[in-house]
Amino acid sequence: MARTISFTEATLEAMREEMRRDPTVFLMGEDIAKQGGIFGQFKGLPDEFGIERVRDTPISEAALVGAGVGAALAGMRPVVDMHFADFITCSMDELVNQAAKLRYMFGEQCTVPLTLRAPDGITKSAGAQHSQSLENWFVHTPGLEVVIPANARDAKGLLKSAIRSNNPTLYFEHKALFPRKGEVPDDDDFVIPFGKAETMREGGDATIITYGITVGRALEAAETLERDERIAVRVVNLRSLWPLDYDAIADAVAATHRVVVAHEAVRVGGVGGEIAAFIAEHCFDDLDAPVIRLGAAHVPVPFAPVLQEAMYPKAPAIAAACRDLVRKVR
């Protein structure tokens, strides 16, 4: 059985279930206990779990992430909310030099079961310092796991897996996804394993490899192409960027021979480059055309709505890329 609930409610269910299941899970961040989180994503949690386990904090990102790492080393499973993903930059040492490295550097004496929740992405003219998608920095950093839900189902299953993971995990949740509704299985133990992509839609002419909010844009593009031009496009939702499901990528290339990689993060130096390079190295003979990468322009996210909407890929751009690929070889 499944129910239709919002992405926000799906994350709340994940938090509630994991906090009930494991007394070492606790949550801290700015404006979460009394205010319920800036997107309402923590509403009601203090009522059930108390303000010791759902902690309001000062605006001290370095201390929050650092203390999250310390608590994780000492046997807890902290979930730290970053308020906006952009503010991870204030805790880079704690994340990159501490959380990511301690297990390896200390010869596996410890685990760091820390989850960072980081609302990211472009929405509502939030401007250059509240709109970024920074996931590729952390895919590049050995020792971290990076997951990005595309819908309510992912939101719940990936968050539960993140909390249960003994590796430090970044959970990027796009701000514009919080109110969106979707189907979520009725199962307290529903989790989505890391490193397993999901094929959201079948199609033999091309594949869009994507994740996060861009999955919805890719599905919209695929539906338009199918309906208007009889171009059948597979859509692969990666869900987890590290570990990355290289097998699903290779399978998609073998099946469709044409690939568009799309994300909202800046294209230059983005995760799409890793995927395109992997395909070039390992799947070259399966390709009928060069891989196309789509991502935001290499500029800060602008404030003016008309400028903001001009600089990242949405359904029409994704559809156009697929169309170009298919026409090249037909």
Added chain:
Amino acid sequence: MTHTLTPDAPLADSEISLATALLQMMIRVRVLEEGIERHFLAGEIPGFAHLSIGQEAVAAGVCAALRRDDYIASTHRGHGHTLAKGTAMRAMVAELFARADGVCRGKGGSMHIADFSVGMLGANGVVAGGFGLVVGAALAARLRKTDQVAVCFFGDGATNRGPFHENLNLAAIWNLPALFVLENNHYASTTATSETMKIEDVAIRADGYGIPSQIVDGFDALAVYYGTGEAVERARRGDGPTFIECKTYRVRGHYIGDPERYRTKGEVDAHKSDDPIVRLQARLGSNLSQRDFEGLWEAAKSEFADALAFARASAQPEAGEAFRGAYEGDRDPETPHGAFAVREEAAF
């Protein structure tokens, strides 16, 4: 702010075994570090190593006031803290020699040595890197309702970094069982503290966060022990964190091989009488015979000789180790992390 002064009065009978134990620990640290210096200069120890010679009273005094299950986080100058918290010298020397039997399997080295079996959460290659770890460990103790305390060792240089301020504030508002132990050795790497801050007593910074502080003679292991004991008791009672400034001096350079162009030999020599081992031996006076004092040195030297032999006999890590250990699961090829580790290994 309270000042714990060094009493010149003779030791009470009850203090003699404590003082002897502190002296023994300081001698073990000194012998270990002099050995590290020799074998580093001989090319047997790769990487960087930073010595705490002259500062041993802090490591010995603080750790003697802790339980095995209390936590500490250390600095890049952390050999003394590690040994004093209870790590075996064999495991330490093997780690510095980058061997498979090192306490971190040869993946940490001097600057990133840790021993979770004794609550030692790691030396840290990042100045001020330990504050968050300690505040988090103290928070964990609170949430799990244990009476453990967590101690952060740091230098004067670390107090000019943001995490110092953020974490002291967090520990204060949450009344956490944390101790902040400053080893003010008067140098941040090669720059004198007088050039990096406008205050003489760094402890006044704790006032700004509502954290009580002590200033302790950091050459006096007993004074450090008593100051720490008070702070530990406060923390275990649930009365929150304490800041302890230990005034000390770094006799060696910032790192082994430091040409020390930033200070005169005269300045270093002026601190010779501050040697914490000399000072505590003098305090013990006739309570410790010259023969027993020499016995402490001999025992430490044979402990080091044994650790050295152990390290030299230990194997180098296998090359496959380079690709594993970052993630739980990466030793199992059936997991995504393990499958990737296999792929990475095959690429070399």
